[in-house]
Every structure is written in structure tokens, then in C-alpha cells.
Amino acid sequence: MYNKKIRGPLVEGNKTLGQITKDVILPMDVRPGMWWFIAFGVSLLAALFGGYAIYMTVYKGIGTWGVNNSVGWGWEIVNFVWWIGIGHAGTAFSIFLLILRQKWRTSINRAAEAMTVFAVLSAALFPALHMGRVWLAFYIFPYPNTRGPLWVNFNSPLFWDFTAITAYLLISASFWYLGMLPDLATVRDRTTSKIRKALYGFFSLGWTGSSRHWIRYESLSFILGGIAAVLVVSVHSIVSTDFAVGVEPGWHTTIFPPFFVVGAIFSGFAMVMTLMVLIRKVYKLTNYITDNHMDAIARILIFISLIMGLAYLTEIFIAWYSGNEFEMFTFFRNRITGDYEFQFWGMIICNAFIPQLFWFRKVRRNWIWLLVVSLSINVGMWLERYNIVVTSLSKDFLPSNWVSYSPTIIDIGVFVGTIGLFACGVLLFMRYIPMMAISELKSVANIGSKKED
Amino acid sequence: MNKRFKIGIFDDEEKFLSSIRSLKEQKLSIHDVFTPYPVHEVFHLLKRKSRLPTAAYFFGLAGIIATLAFLYYTSVLDWPIVYGGKPFNSFPSFIVVTIVITIFTVTIASLALFSARSKLFPGRDNTIFDPRATDDKFIIVVESDGVELSASDTAGDIMKQLGAVEVMEKEFGNVNE
Numbered sequence: 001m002y003n004k005k006i007r008g009p010l011v012e013g014n015k016t017l018g019q020i021t022k023d024v025i026l027p028m029d030v031r032p033g034m035w036w037f038i039a040f041g042v043s044l045l046a047a048l049f050g051g052y053a054i055y056m057t058v059y060k061g062i063g064t065w066g067v068n069n070s071v072g073w074g075w076e077i078v079n080f081v082w083w084i085g086i087g088h089a090g091t092a093f094s095i096f097l098l099i100l101r102q103k104w105r106t107s108i109n110r111a112a113e114a115m116t117v118f119a120v121l122s123a124a125l126f127p128a129l130h131m132g133r134v135w136l137a138f139y140i141f142p143y144p145n146t147r148g149p150l151w152v153n154f155n156s157p158l159f160w161d162f163t164a165i166t167a168y169l170l171i172s173a174s175f176w177y178l179g180m181l182p183d184l185a186t187v188r189d190r191t192t193s194k195i196r197k198a199l200y201g202f203f204s205l206g207w208t209g210s211s212r213h214w215i216r217y218e219s220l221s222f223i224l225g226g227i228a229a230v231l232v233v234s235v236h237s238i239v240s241t242d243f244a245v246g247v248e249p250g251w252h253t254t255i256f257p258p259f260f261v262v263g264a265i266f267s268g269f270a271m272v273m274t275l276m277v278l279i280r281k282v283y284k285l286t287n288y289i290t291d292n293h294m295d296a297i298a299r300i301l302i303f304i305s306l307i308m309g310l311a312y313l314t315e316i317f318i319a320w321y322s323g324n325e326f327e328m329f330t331f332f333r334n335r336i337t338g339d340y341e342f343q344f345w346g347m348i349i350c351n352a353f354i355p356q357l358f359w360f361r362k363v364r365r366n367w368i369w370l371l372v373v374s375l376s377i378n379v380g381m382w383l384e385r386y387n388i389v390v391t392s393l394s395k396d397f398l399p400s401n402w403v404s405y406s407p408t409i410i411d412i413g414v415f416v417g418t419i420g421l422f423a424c425g426v427l428l429f430m431r432y433i434p435m436m437a438i439s440e441l442k443s444v445a446n447i448g449s450k451k452e453d
Numbered sequence: 454m455n456k457r458f459k460i461g462i463f464d465d466e467e468k469f470l471s472s473i474r475s476l477k478e479q480k481l482s483i484h485d486v487f488t489p490y491p492v493h494e495v496f497h498l499l500k501r502k503s504r505l506p507t508a509a510y511f512f513g514l515a516g517i518i519a520t521l522a523f524l525y526y527t528s529v530l531d532w533p534i535v536y537g538g539k540p541f542n543s544f545p546s547f548i549v550v551t552i553v554i555t556i557f558t559v560t561i562a563s564l565a566l567f568s569a570r571s572k573l574f575p576g577r578d579n580t581i582f583d584p585r586a587t588d589d590k591f592i593i594v595v596e597s598d599g600v601e602l603s604a605s606d607t608a609g610d611i612m613k614q615l616g617a618v619e620v621m622e623k624e625f626g627n628v629n630e
Contacts, residue, residue: 017464017489017589142527151527155536155546163550167557174564181573182587186489189584205568206577209586211501213571214491219503220567227513227556234552442589443490 010104010444013287017442021186024438027283028187032431035282043423050417053410054129062132064410071393071405076126078385079415081260082267083123083422084165084239085381089268090116091172091232094179098225104296106440107288111279112272113176114433118425119271120169122418127162129414157241164235171231175224181207181217182439236264243388249326250335250392253318259311263381266304266351270377273297275426277370279435288436291365298364301355301377309352326397339404340391343383350380455626457597458484459605460582461612461619462590466492468616469591473498475615476595481608484594487586505570509563516558520551580625590618597622 015023056064067074090113097105128137140162142152152159184204191197207213240260243251273294280289319331335344354376363369395402429435463469470492476483477498486495495501528534529541539546568574586592593612597605609620 021489021588142523148532151532153534153536154524154528154550155539155543160549160553163553167553171557171560174560178564182490186587189581189587202575205573205575206579207573207587208579208581209487209489210485210579211488211492211495211499212485213573214488215496215501215503216505216567216571218491219505220563223506223509223563224560227509227559231553231556234549238549238553439490 010106010290011288011441012290015287015445017445020441020445021190021438023285023288024183024434024436024441025187025190027430027435028432036427036431040424040427043420043427046416046420047424048417048420049413050415050420053413053417054125056410057129057414058134062130064408066405066407066411068403068405070396070401070403071390073130073389073393074405075407075411075415076130078382078389079418080123080126080130081239081385081389082382083119083126083418084236085260085264085267085385086271086378087116087119087123087168087172087268088232088236088261088264089119089272090114091168091175091228092265092268093272094175095225095229095232098221099229103444104293106444107285107290107293107436108272108276108297109440110176110179110433110437111275111429111435112268113172113179114426114429115271115275115422116172116268117169117176118422118429120165120172121425122422124165124169125418126414127165157238157245160238161242164231164238168231168235171224171228175221175228178217178220178224179437179440180433181205182209183434183437185209186438187434233261236261248392248396249324250319250330250388253315255311255314255318259315262304262307262311263384266301266308267378267381269297269301269304270374270381273301273370273374274378277367277374279430281367283430283435285436288441294367294370295361295364298358298370298373301373302358305352305355305377309348312348312352330392330395334391334395335387339394340387343387343391347380347383347387350376351384354380455624457622457624458582459595459597459609459612460621460623461593461595461609461617462583462585462621463592463612463617464590465616466591469593470494470498472593472612472615472617475611476593476608479607479611481595481604481611484596486594487582487592489587489589489591492591505563505567508566509559512559512562513555516555516562517551519558520554521547524550582623582625593617 011020065074065076067076090109093105093112094109097109128134131137140152140159142154143149181204184200185207188197188200188204191200237257237260240256244253244256246252276289276294276297280286316331316336319327334340354373357363357369357373363373390405394405461472463472469486469488473483473486473495483499486499488495524547525542528543528547533541535541536543572579582594583590583592595605595608605622609622613620
């Protein structure tokens with residue numbers, strides 16, 4: 001199935017099984033470089049700033065944000081959708097590529113799943129804070145209560161959203177952890193430190209690599225992969241219904257669910273690329289995360305970028321074709337021209353034009369270019385969400401409702417805080433958990449040289 | 454109770470597999486084999502099967518029925534409210550929650566079943582016959598107790614002949630299945 005002659009080996013450098021274990025565990029065994037402590041310090045500071053912003057939000061209320069009566073959803077919802085989008089990468093990576101039997105996922109899936117978990121955690125903060133009275137957040141659970149019992153509205157996309165995100169967080173975390181079991185056992189069996197042995201022994205749940213374990217492990221991975229694939233598609237579709245069910249011009253369109261799902265996978269893959277470029281550079285893991293891997297992600301990104309471009313064009317075309325003057329106004333006077341033209345054109349350039357650079361092989365194989373393009377996609381996707389959320393709300397049907405929107409320092413603080421939280425999580429992951437799925441790497445190390453391919 | 458085992462250690466997948474084949478031909482019972490990654494040939498040779506997918510199907514079915522029943526109870530029987538002129542049992546808009554909760558049920562229940570059946574849970578202390586199995590060695594474990602001495606020796610000889618880097622006999626207490 002995988003043709004080594006055409007696509008190159010999945011693991012370069014003719015590694016033996018023992019070498020793979022050693023190479024992947026090495027970053028956990030040695031003290032990390034100075035860069036790690038600096039990066040962790042900076043992330044921690046960012047997270048503390050976020051902590052302060054959240055404290056102010058809870059203490060004084062959401063009046064500390066830039067939102068107002070017309071623009072009721074500001075940066076927080078923009079950031080929420082952005083983070084959830086990034087959170088689609090891990091599962092998209094591991095699960096779609098798992099059920100499509102794409103073996104090149106093996107070096108990247110662990111890090112992508114880790115990213116998913118931290119990104120979804122960051123995302124989940126925003127809607128909770130947006131409720132205003134965070135301490136009453138549990139009201140959204142449909143539990144028997146003394147108010148009737150009065151149940152939540154099961155027809156509301158906001159409730160669907162809550163269900164989907166909670167389930168997604170728990171499921172992607174379990175999937176990540178399940179994949180980790182054999183590798184935690186590897187760490188347990190290799191370490192000489194007593195504390196580590198006890199700790200990794202506890203978390204590896206007594207894994208031995210027995211054939212009885214492996215067969216159940218494999219069938220469980222496929223079950224979880226198969227059903228979570230449905231969840232990945234549904235989570236962002238549900239997020240899009242938060243908008244599409246509303247009547248605001250620019251929101252009320254049927255294109256939203258597929259448009260959001262594709263956009264989510266786009267930003268997720270871009271974030272995976274950003275992290276992978278850095279990880280393989282810093283830890284010198286180019287034998288495992290090869291140029292071919294980066295090339296493959298880049299090709300997927302061009303494809304998705306073309307879909308995004310088409311979606312933007314479709315939206316504009318339908319606004320004109322519908323003949324609806326509010327839609328026309330939103331797209332032509334408030335996005336393409338007008339107060340928010342910077343965000344609109346930024347989105348078009350970052351998402352539809354810059355990724356086209358990946359048509360060139362030289363760009364796909366140069367790490368600086370990969371970094372620049374993937375970061376610009378992430379900026380572009382943030383602008384897209386800004387564009388959707390803020391433009392439609394700022395100028396709706398009644399000109400007397402029109403206002404402008406700008407974030408306050410608290411808004412910015414919460415956002416910076418979630419970036420810090422995410423970065424802290426990723427850095428701790430690099431330090432304490434095997435960054436690549438060791439057992440899966442071993443199973444593909446010899447592909448192409450044996451009869452099985 | 455302590456039990457004795459013959460342990461063969463291999464560093465090559467092919468040699469390891471041919472040893473299993475030959476042990477099977479000689480009708481020697483293999484206690485278990487340990488590998489650093491899943492080797493599908495082993496599942497066929499040792500006839501290992503998993504019924505998790507069947508169980509997952511029933512978890513899914515139970516999840517769907519339970520969720521729909523709960524939604525029907527809360528929205529129709531317990532406290533009916535009209536939302537936007539829709540019927541109380543607005544089935545199409547219940548589908549979303551049903552899908553998500555079903556997926557969630559299947560995941561958690563399958564994980565729990567996996568944990569119970571494989572006996573993998575926090576604090577579990579499964580017998581580690583050789584710690585190199587999680588690194589780069591393939592390991593065959595044959596029970597020495599309860600079989601004739603000659604049979605156990607034959608097993609050792611076969612493994613040695615077919616390229617085991619090491620064959621040893623060891624005693625373990627409290628061996629878990």
C-alpha cells in the first residue's frame with residue numbers, strides 16, 4: 001500500500017528498534033536546554049496575565065470586556081472558535097489518517113493529539129467565562145433540580161455546543177492516553193529512577209505488551225477512531241450552527257457547517273505544522289519527522305486552502321445572487337470595503353493566497369517558509385472568525401443599532417492567557433511524555449523492506 | 454504459588470514468528486507472547502480474537518435509546534415547553550445531542566470494558582517476564598509447570614534452534630493471566 005520507492009522511507013537512517021526507543025526517549029532523559037526554561041517562563045507569565053484578566057472578569061463582570069449591546073460577542077467568541085478549530089488537528093490527524101490507513105501519521109499523531117487536548121481546554125474557558133456568572137455554569141447540565149425540575153433547552157445550538165465540546169475534550173483526551181499506554185510502559189521499563197518507575201508504572205496501568213493486550217488495544221483504537229471521526233465533523237458543524245441559526249446578515253447561511261469544519265482542519269493542520277517544524281529542529285528529530293512528512297502536510301494545506309477560497313467566493317456570490325439588501329450590505333459595504341476591510345483582505349490573503357506558495361517544492365522543503373506560511377494561516381483563520389463574528393453584529397438591520405467594536409486590555413489578557421496555557425501544556429508534554437508514538441514508529445520502521453507492503 | 458516458565462527472547466520478528474509456528478506444530482502450549490508493537494501474524498497464530506467491536510455496537514445502541522428516552526421524558530412528559538412553535542417531541546433537533554452522547558457512551562464504556570478485560574487499571578502489577586519486551590525484543594513464554602520435563606526442554610531447544618538470542622527458565626509468583 002505504501003510505496004517506499006516513490007514516497008521515501010517513513011523513518012530515515014535505518015534505525016533499529018532499540019535506537020528508536022532511545023531517540024524518542026532521549027529528550028525526557030536529559031535536562032532540557034536553556035531555551036526550554038525561557039520558553040516555559042514566558043508562557044507561564046502569559047498564563048498569569050490571563051489569570052489576572054480572568055480574575056477581573058469574574059470579580060467585576062463582563063463589563064470589563066469590549067462587548068456592548070450590539071456586538072454581544074467579541075474577542076472571546078472569536079478566540080473560542082479559533083481554539084476549537086486548532087483543536088481539530090489532533091483528531092483529524094490521528095483519526096482520519098488512522099481509518100484511511102495512512103502510515104505517515106505515526107511520527108506526528110502524538111504531538112497533534114496533545115495539541116488538541118490543550119487547545120480544547122483553552123477553548124472551553126471562553127464560553128464558561130462568557131456566561132458572566134461562572135459559578136452558576138453548572139446550570140447547563142440537564143440535572144434534576146428544585147426549579148420544577150426545569151430542563152435545559154435541548155433544541156438550542158448553544159446546548160448542543162456544550163455537549164459536543166465536553167464530549168470532544170473527554171474523548172480526545174482518552175484517545176491520546178490510550179495511545180500513550182505502550183510508550184509509558186517503555187519508559188517504566190527503561191528508567192533507573194525509583195520515582196519515575198512508580199509514576200510511569202502507575203500511569204501505564206500494568207501494560208506488558210502481551211498479545212492479549214495488543215489485540216484489544218488495536219480493536220479499541222479503531223472503534224474510538226471510527227466513532228470520533230464522526231464527532232470531529234459534528235463538533236465544528238455544531239459550532240457553526242451557533243451562528244447559522246441566528247438571523248444576522250452574513251450568518252444565516254447553509255454553507256456554514258462544511259465551511260467551518262474545513263476551516264477548522266485548515267487551522268489545525270497549520271498549527272501542527274508550526275509545532276512540528278520547531279520540534280524537529282530543536283530536538284533534531286529529522287529522521288523521524290522527515291521532509292516527506294512536512295511535504296505531505298503542505299500538500300493537504302494547499303488543497304484545503306483552495307476549498308477555503310472557494311467558500312469565500314461562494315459566500316460573496318450568494319450574497320449578490322440572493323438579492324437581499326442586508327446580505328449585500330454586509331458583504332460588499334462592511335467586509336470587502338468599509339470599516340472591516342483590513343480584516344477581510346487579511347483573511348483572503350493569509351488563507352487563500354499565501355498557502356499557494358506550497359505549489360513550489362522548494363517552499364515545501366524549507367523550514368523557514370513552512371513556519372511563515374503556517375503562522376500566516378493561523379493569523380488568517382483568526383481574522384476569518386473576527387470577520388464573521390464582529391462585522392455581522394456591528395451593523396445589522398437597524399442603523400440605530402450600529403456600533404464599532406474594539407477589545408479592552410482584559411479581552412487581550414484572556415487571549416494571551418490561553419496562548420500561555422497552551423504553550424505551557426505543550427512544553428510540559430515535550431518534557432514528560434514520549435513525543436512520538438514509539439510502538440507505532442517501530443511497526444512502520446521497516447515498511448518497504450519487507451513482504452508486508 | 455510460584456510457577457516456572459521457559460522464556461525465549463528474539464530480536465528478529467521473522468525468527469520469532471517461525472518459532473511460534475514450530476511450537477504450535479509440536480503441540481506445545483504457549484503461555485503468551487510479548488512484542489514491542491502489534492504483530493498481526495501472532496493474532497492469527499495464537500487465535501487471539503477481540504469481541505470489543507460487538508460490545509461497542511451494543512453500547513451504541515443502548516446510548517441511542519437511553520438518550521432519546523431521556524429527551525422524550527424531559528421534553529414531552531416531565532415539563533413540556535413550546536419552543537418556536539415546534540412540537541414537544543422535536544425529533545430532528547434531538548438528533549445532534551443523541552449522536553454526541555452516543556459517541557460519548559461508546560467511548561467510555563468501551564474503554565471501561567477494555568480496562569476490565571485486559572486487566573489494565575491504575576496500580577495494576579502485571580507480571581513482566583522480561584522488561585525488554587517494551588523496547589526491542591520479541592518474547593515467547595512457555596509454561597514449564599504441569600508439563601513433562603522433556604516437553605519444556607523441547608520448547609527451549611526449538612526456540613534456540615530457530616534463532617533466539619537467549620533462552621532461560623525463571624520462576625514467577627502470582628502470575629496474572
